[in-house]
Amino acid sequence: MKDKTKKNRLNIMVSTWIPLAIGAILFGIVIARINFVPVKWRFVIVVGALLIAAIMLSLSLMRFRGKKIVVDGVVHRKKSKKKYVVSVLNVILAITFLVSSFFIHQTNSSLEALLRANNASNTKHYEIVALKSEYKEKHPEIFENTETSEDIKNYLDKKILIQTSSDQVNQEKAMDWANRQLETELDYVKKRSISETIEAFYNGEGEAMLISSSYKSALKNYEKYASFEDDTIVLMSIDIDAEVVIKAKAADTPPFSIYIGGNDEYGELLPEGRFDVNMMVTVNPKTRQVLIASFARDSYIPNIALGGGYDKLTHTGVLGVQNTIDSINNFYGTDANDYVIVNFSTFMSIIDTLGGITVNNPEAFTAYWSGNYYPAGEITLDATSALEYVRERYSLPDGDFGRNAHQQIVLKAIIEKLTSPATIPNFANILGALNGSFLTSIDISLINQLAAQTLDEGINWEIITTKIDGTEGMDYCASAPSELLSVVYPDASEVNQYMYQYNLLMSGQPIPTENTSTTTKTADDGSIGSIKINVDALNIRSLPSTNGSIVGSVSSGQIYKVTETRQAEGYTWYSIGDGRWVADQNGSFLTYTAN
Numbered sequence: 021m022k023d024k025t026k027k028n029r030l031n032i033m034v035s036t037w038i039p040l041a042i043g044a045i046l047f048g049i050v051i052a053r054i055n056f057v058p059v060k061w062r063f064v065i066v067v068g069a070l071l072i073a074a075i076m077l078s079l080s081l082m083r084f085r086g087k088k089i090v091v092d093g094v095v096h097r098k099k100s101k102k103k104y105v106v107s108v109l110n111v112i113l114a115i116t117f118l119v120s121s122f123f124i125h126q127t128n129s130s131l132e133a134l135l136r137a138n139n140a141s142n143t144k145h146y147e148i149v150a151l152k153s154e155y156k157e158k159h160p161e162i163f164e165n166t167e168t169s170e171d172i173k174n175y176l177d178k179k180i181l182i183q184t185s186s187d188q189v190n191q192e193k194a195m196d197w198a199n200r201q202l203e204t205e206l207d208y209v210k211k212r213s214i215s216e217t218i219e220a221f222y223n224g225e226g227e228a229m230l231i232s233s234s235y236k237s238a239l240k241n242y243e244k245y246a247s248f249e250d251d252t253i254v255l256m257s258i259d260i261d262a263e264v265v266i267k268a269k270a271a272d273t274p275p276f277s278i279y280i281g282g283n284d285e286y287g288e289l290l291p292e293g294r295f296d297v298n299m300m301v302t303v304n305p306k307t308r309q310v311l312i313a314s315f316a317r318d319s320y321i322p323n324i325a326l327g328g329g330y331d332k333l334t335h336t337g338v339l340g341v342q343n344t345i346d347s348i349n350n351f352y353g354t355d356a357n358d359y360v361i362v363n364f365s366t367f368m369s370i371i372d373t374l375g376g377i378t379v380n381n382p383e384a385f386t387a388y389w390s391g392n393y394y395p396a397g398e399i400t401l402d403a404t405s406a407l408e409y410v411r412e413r414y415s416l417p418d419g420d421f422g423r424n425a426h427q428q429i430v431l432k433a434i435i436e437k438l439t440s441p442a443t444i445p446n447f448a449n450i451l452g453a454l455n456g457s458f459l460t461s462i463d464i465s466l467i468n469q470l471a472a473q474t475l476d477e478g479i480n481w482e483i484i485t486t487k488i489d490g491t492e493g494m495d496y497c498a499s500a501p502s503e504l505l506s507v508v509y510p511d512a513s514e515v516n517q518y519m520y521q522y523n524l525l526m527s528g529q530p531i532p533t534e535n536t537s538t539t540t541k542t543a544d545d546g547s548i549g550s551i552k553i554n555v556d557a558l559n560i561r562s563l564p565s566t567n568g569s570i571v572g573s574v575s576s577g578q579i580y581k582v583t584e585t586r587q588a589e590g591y592t593w594y595s596i597g598d599g600r601w602v603a604d605q606n607g608s609f610l611t612y613t614a615n
Contacts, residue, residue: 033081040117053128144190146232146233149229155251180226185328186324293337295334296317303525315488318332320333322347330497352518360462377400379433385415389414412426428487486517488510517587543581551613553574554610563601571600582596594610
């Protein structure tokens with residue numbers, strides 16, 4: 021009888037413990053695979069789950085004796101309720117582990133599926149093309165031999181024109197692939213830009229030309245080369261795995277920048293087009309700051325793919341998003357590799373998915389086309405009104421520049437809502453709904469690394485916005501050299517200010533703000549930090565202004581205590597005592613270290 025009782029006890033408690041053990045193991049496996057959770061957190065959680073399972077096993081194997089009672093002189097042992105309590109706990113914990121495993125796995129899968137679904141293809145397509153015989157026959161003044169062979173093997177000793185202004189890593193891979201396939205070294209002739217290369221191609225300086233499909237499709241937008249596809253035949257098609265920039269692993273996620281481009285279109289997302297929204301988002305987890313910079317769409321800057329000729333910023337995207345990134349990097353001194361692209365349709369989808377956003381509108385206005393009124397102060401925007409808010413310019417006193425400010429305001433609101441605690445319970449559904457809402461080149465490992473550090477350190481992000489406006493004018497553009505177009509000449513002081521802020525973040529130093537100033541420690545000598553001079557000679561002025569009189573100079577390697585910092589005229593000014601000030605430009609003149 022005793023053995024039977026023990027057997028029943030084991031059947032009840034141990035049988036309910038087995039699902040608990042399975043749930044704990046499954047929970048541990050799911051947690052271990054979540055890359056955006058810090059390793060030490062994963063270790064603690066997994067060990068904790070297994071420890072709970074071990075404790076419940078020991079309780080399930082215990083013999084619980086009931087309380088003795090005497091009835092009519094006979095001793096009875098009342099059944100213990102503890103085994104039922106243990107069994108119920110086993111069931112509750114098993115359900116908790118299994119449900120948690122499912123929810124966490126779903127959220128993690130949704131995040132990775134989102135990034136993979138929206139990730140731009142790593143495959144890049146190139147072609148070696150030649151002019152058709154029909155085209156050559158129409159231009160005998162250029163081509164003596166108007167016959168065109170369609171066999172690439174007849175071009176082994178011919179000149180193949182290539183451009184050298186953009187995307188050299190991937191182009192080199194395409195050239196190497198062609199050489200291997202043909203078992204020879206083709207005669208590649210270098211030209212500076214894509215336009216120079218095409219010009220030389222049409223002038224007969226080379227029998228063939230190597231061109232990427234993104235450049236080829238973009239030529240339809242240029243009147244001079246609109247017939248390029250009809251004029252040429254494809255001799256060889258080349259598909260390569262595009263070079264992906266892998267950021268170095270480190271204990272802390274290093275600072276990085278992401279270009280955000282917005283197409284003024286509906287429908288399919290494409291990595292080329294006229295980007296009306298142009299922003300650079302720079303993140304530094306060490307300083308807990310995010311810098312959002314917006315550039316006027318008509319900013320007059322060098323177009324890298326067109327040989328560095330000045331052009332509208334929005335026109336650089338016609339030759340692909342990489343050309344826009346290269347052109348911004350070149351002009352503003354940034355070092356971005358990744359991008360996120362949205363358009364009208366996908367922007368509205370993001371706002372809908374988030375259930376609208378709340379923004380602080382700096383100035384009341386009435387929309388030019390719809391007549392909708394947007395009061396100053398805190399307002400809530402749905403998808404339709406958010407799109408109108410970021411597109412409006414005619415009713416704003418500063419036109420395009422005001423529109424840039426609105427775009428920053430909305431982007432900041434989106435980031436804040438995505439990272440708010442209220443969003444977390446519905447995170448999996450939000451991630452699933454965002455599939456197809458943007459096109460990106462961001463590596464999942466970067467997101468995981470950043471998220472893990474954010475959770476580990478409890479980072480509370482400070483979002484800083486800056487915009488580079490300028491003076492409107494008319495000028496010739498590299499993409500349309502025969503006509504005057506409206507352009508914006510970037511304001512030099514705002515460019516300097518942005519470059520300085522950017523370099524601070526990238527070098528691991530905080531951008532001085534009201535929030536950062538409160539955390540600066542004042543030393544016993546009254547200093548808030550120190551500077552080290554990095555140039556041979558730097559003027560000392562009597563005021564934090566270029567109008568201040570020069571009262572001396574400092575030289576490379578010298579170190580000074582800093583008692584105060586100020587922002588003025590696009591510079592950061594440092595007081596080194598006794599009414600003496602030095603200024604830094606673009607973070608290159610000196611290195612500041614806060615206490």
